[in-house]
Amino acid sequence: MIRTISFMLFFFIGLSIMSGQEITMLKGTVRDQTTQEVIPYATVAVYNNKGELVDGISTNDEGQFLLETDKTFTYFEVSFIGYKTASVQFSEVGDPANISISLKSVASTLDEIVIEADRTTTQLKIDRKIIDIGADIQQSGTTALEAFDQIIDIQTDLGTGNISLRGSDNVKLLINGKPSSLDAIELLEQIPSSSIKTVEIITSPSAKYQADGLSGVINVILKRSVNKGFNLNLNSAVGTKRYSYGIDGNYNLSFMNLRFNASQSGREMDSKETINRSFINGDTQGIFTPHDFNGKIKRGIIGLDFFVDEHNEFSLGLDYTDDYHSFYNNSQYFDVTDRDDFIYTRNSAHSHFTSVFNANYRRGFNKEGHFLEIDYNLNNNKNDYPSTDFEENVFLFDQIIEEDNTIHAISLDYALPVSEKIIIETGASWNKSDTKNQQFFRPNNTVPTLDTFNYEEELLGIYALTKFKIQKLDWQAGLRYEYFSSKSRNTLNLSTTNLHFSNLFPSIHITYAFSEDNTLGLGYSKRISRPNLHHINPFQLGNPFFRFDGNPELKPESSDNIELNYQNNKRKLNWSVATFYRYRKDVILWVNAIEDNNVQVISFQNIGINHSFGIETTAKYKFTSFWNAMLTGNYYYTKTDQNNLVTWDELYSSNLQVKNTFKITKKVSTDITYRHTPKRQNAFNYIEPRHRVDWAVRAKFLNNKLTANLRVIDVLDNNLMKRNTRTPEFNQRTVWKFQSQTLGFLFSLKYTLFKSEDRARNRKEREYRHNHSSN
The missing domain is CATH 2.40.170.20 (TonB-dependent receptor, beta-barrel domain)
Structure with missing residues (x-):
């Protein structure tokens, strides 16, 4: 067993040996110039002296970025929707490991812009895998149980409703970090996939998590509407012996x-x-x-x-x-x-x-x-x-x-x-x-x-x-x-x-x-x-x-x-x-x-x-x-x-x-x-x-x-x-x-009835849930 693990460890390390080129690091934080609140998911793009894009990255949930590149570049740009793009010459950066960028909001009122991922995205953290349901076509208009069926990391049997991780059905299911007394199949069939923001698959839970669930924890994070103003979303679906309709907003x-x-x-x-x-x-x-x-x-x-x-x-x-x-x-x-x-x-x-x-x-x-x-x-x-x-x-x-x-x-x-x-x-x-x-x-x-x-x-x-x-x-x-x-x-x-x-x-x-x-x-x-x-x-x-x-x-x-x-x-x-x-x-x-x-x-x-x-x-x-x-x-x-x-x-x-x-x-x-x-x-x-x-x-x-x-x-x-x-x-x-074969139609409408122009409370969304390491 020790020999096997050692071999795998050196094998993975061997795959990752980097070339001898010099690595340049850019590390910093992006904030709103007025409120000084951090801006998550801002784009940091790096260009050479010909104006060609050579590398880039996005800020994380805390507005931070860390870019290590072996490419030659002269300047980088930081941008986000609703803000004026900031351009910075690398020669003017004092400390590349401690960069602070402030973006100025665009004065004119923008029309509403809807941004959605075209497919499910996955993040690997130190103790979990986070799957962003996003706008995955195969998971739209379904129940949470059917959405799980499209995630191969979760073995889902639509006939019996059983779910398992890594070959074992001894799984702890949480909703926003909270337990429920309902069976998993009853609980997951109650939740429409449109209500899910992310699914956390935690196969190696840290000490923060309750210790039950031998093969791991599945934590379903539901969406929490915090968009500014008055917003309405309408959803309706019809399919093989099924229908659904709903309204949500904030x-x-x-x-x-x-x-x-x-x-x-x-x-x-x-x-x-x-x-x-x-x-x-x-x-x-x-x-x-x-x-x-x-x-x-x-x-x-x-x-x-x-x-x-x-x-x-x-x-x-x-x-x-x-x-x-x-x-x-x-x-x-x-x-x-x-x-x-x-x-x-x-x-x-x-x-x-x-x-x-x-x-x-x-x-x-x-x-x-x-x-x-x-x-x-x-x-x-x-x-x-x-x-x-x-x-x-x-x-x-x-x-x-x-x-x-x-x-x-x-x-x-x-x-x-x-x-x-x-x-x-x-x-x-x-x-x-x-x-x-x-x-x-x-x-x-x-x-x-x-x-x-x-x-x-x-x-x-x-x-x-x-x-x-x-x-x-x-x-x-x-x-x-x-x-x-x-x-x-x-x-x-x-x-x-x-x-x-x-x-x-x-x-x-x-x-x-x-x-x-x-x-x-x-x-x-x-x-x-x-x-x-x-x-x-x-x-x-x-x-x-x-x-x-x-x-x-x-x-x-x-x-x-x-x-x-x-x-x-x-x-x-x-x-x-x-x-x-x-x-x-x-x-x-x-x-x-x-x-x-x-x-x-x-x-x-x-x-x-x-x-x-x-x-x-x-x-x-x-x-x-x-x-x-x-x-x-x-x-x-x-x-x-x-x-x-x-x-x-x-x-x-x-x-x-x-x-x-x-x-x-x-x-x-x-x-x-x-x-x-x-x-x-x-x-x-x-x-x-x-x-x-x-x-x-x-x-x-x-x-x-x-x-x-x-x-x-x-x-x-x-x-x-x-x-x-x-x-x-x-x-x-x-x-x-x-009834494995199902046909479904989904219609979804998003509309902003009133949009607040007050930027003083432009807070990033935070999920209220226990046992989440990125609080």
Whole structure:
């Protein structure tokens, strides 16, 4: 293992050896001449004595730039929309490592200019990958779950709704850095992709992050409208058995910003699943199940941002979602041993009423990057799961599961820049979750029962983090302490649990910048997965042929993660590669068992130790001014040690995606994407290879204010899922034809009703969220 890592390290370094030419460095900050506020994303362009552009870069979120070039140049220009371009002769620069540029605003009023990226962009930070959803054609007019499906770093199964990172579904999903009690599929289907600003994929989380999520954290950052004046955005979409419409905008004054959003969407879906089982006792069972889904989501968001003065900001927000969907399953059982064929029918529904309240206060000090932030988040969910079952139109039973959950989350973060090269961060967080789960069961001609499962969970975390820079090396080292406690009571069998865990979680991240566009990174983090509500809750929907059992005897699963990555960004070619090793102990796995009458029982068990390896690579190439191509691939391998529970102890999965974007005219662009998923081997089953082609086209009108999209997913309509399951007690083959092919139209209109000319509050947008290292 050490030999392998050493080889890879020297290999990456060898790729990055620079030529012997002299390197010139320009480092500085760009500010507004009047307000002295920093200007992010300003362009710094370098020219030679012939006036030819030889190099360039953009300022970061803090208005800073660092350009290292081996090109000969005489002057550089700094520009940004709404400002007069500043031209500076290099011979007049006193200290190239400490340049201060002030841009003067253009006096005349400008017409509104809409700037959007034509495709998703990716940034690699010291401890995360940030994907800017931007205006990617394939992700427009979709849900967050469907947008994830276009990001190959996140393995998304649209049929089941499962998401995973690096071959593991033990992922922590956050929205603006906050947890939710909803399942990932329920949560992601509530969020339209138009509401997403960025997706942070954090496979090597620092000590700032809560330690759960063994394979990493996915943090969805939602947009926050702060444009000056009164702005409205209208969105509507219609497609295959779906529709959506919504309005969002903001009213921004000098001292206050009002944000609002309202939307409704509806979707129907049908799929057909065929299951063939053979049991060790010689019995057989076949099931043909057509799934009919019908759902509607209503959502409203309102928020207020108060800019008290230059150092104090306060924010309030309320998000309410009404999510209802129904299911109808009319399953046909055939080839059942000792039984005639029969029809089993289930009518069921899910209702989710979610309200999220957030309050945030931030105190900024005179020194840039010096701040204190306090955040409170209240997440309340009321969930109902009623179902009625029939066999050959004869009533069997009614079952109603009610789950009420409340999460309180309080966090405190403090950052102190000791010097230009040293930053100290520290903070604390407290999360408390209360869940009451009730099951009402009324069988035919039998006395009904009502049972309750109560679950409480508390998590206290404290962290300290230091960032420092030594020449071209960036270091980040941190330590986190967490105390976790949970207790539960089950009235069905009068069982209780009372768990307590106390752990330390170190993290360290190092990057070495050979140049501005040539970086090598190394990271280590320790993670944990503790037994939670999902593992021990016995009240989950089943039927007479399938049952879920909670396991209160589970032990925590832990992992140690090591990651090595390299990125190289040039004008036409950008590419990156990352490799990792993950050591998992007391792995928690979903296992199957068969009881009498061939009833399948599923529960979670600790199965031993896993060793996981993987590699991910992405290459983007700009062939011409109108053609961009991207090739992305990954491969993951896991070896399970000393275990007799699993069928296969060598697991693997991989993905390959080729994306081509063409700019046909200034107003029209198109995207063709090919995805291939080879055989995926799991512990008890394997999924046969799949592939699909996606196509989309976009046109812009009215000075880019009106956008129209056409999107077709799975053009060839052949993305079948074929899964083969093998356990010591039964074999099963599943063929699932879900509604993979979808057609969608999206219309989006952006309009400014009133534009404020007051520049005194031209603040850059800041996301109010805990656990974000670039606060």
